[in-house]
């Protein structure tokens with residue numbers, strides 16, 4: 001399938017559908033990422049804390065796909081006891097980045113994200129961002145961004161940053177549509193990337209309203225939800241380790257949701273998160 005792409009605020013292009021590998025053990029990441037690349041995904045979302053950068057890198061290398069056709073994202077972990085201030089903090093970021101790149105067996109990363117803002121530590125993420133800007137200036141990463149940043153975190157970062165984040169990767173699905181953050185992103189030219197785009201696949205995909213839309217189009221509930229993300233201009237990174245579902249989740253370009261469908265999906269919003277609230281999340 002032809003996957004649409006989004007042009008980020010620095011001109012770099014990212015496929016609007018990517019493959020997420022959270023909770024995939026390192027050894028299983030090899031066949032999972034291989035299946036995703038065979039199905040046609042060209043964007044992979046991993047993180048230091050997922051402990052599967054090695055398997056992800058191996059599958060990418062073995063695929064033989066040209067480097068410039070691939071888009072690899074990883075994320076700097078919290079490491080909560082670590083002091084990220086000053087020179088020492090900067091060196092820690094640079095070392096974590098080098099270690100991620102070694103595991104991924106890449107020379108240049110496509111996208112590096114601060115995994116969580118940890119606002120209980122004040123301005124820490126600003127120091128991290130300076131190191132991200134350095135990596136970007138050195139050409140070691142093509143784009144830098146954030147994850148789980150709330151409105152106040154983003155406002156502070158935008159005030160201080162020399163390089164704007166290209167995107168914010170946040171929990172987003174029909175239960176939790178994130179209208180306020182998305183409006184702020186739009187105002188500043190920051191793309192929105194949805195994590196847990198399928199609401200982790202449980203209750204959401206069994207919603208009668210979604211199943212009705214799916215039946216109308218001869219599609220599955222997962223395909224309807226991913227189509228909704230695409231039509232909203234959002235980048236989505238669904239996860240599955242089942243090859244048939246991996247393919248199904250990519251096959252979402254041959255139909256269009258109409259206003260009635262979009263209204264039915266909007267009716268599912270509960271404004272309840274499935275994952276942690278970034279305001280208090282300091283796990284490490």
Ligand code: NAD
Pocket residue numbers: 019020021022023045046115147148169170194195196197198199200201202205220222223237238239240241245246248249275
């Ligand atoms: P998801 O919404 O992608 O749901 C994945 C689950 O849905 C699968 O495990 C499977 O059980 C089910 N599923 C997938 N495809 C299906 C299909 N076609 N039909 C029926 N069921 C299906 O949830 P996720 O894994 O939490 O999120 C996706 C990715 O987002 C992660 O892998 C990770 O890369 C990223 N993520 C990032 C953060 C962050 O803090 N930045 C947090 C969570 C997840």
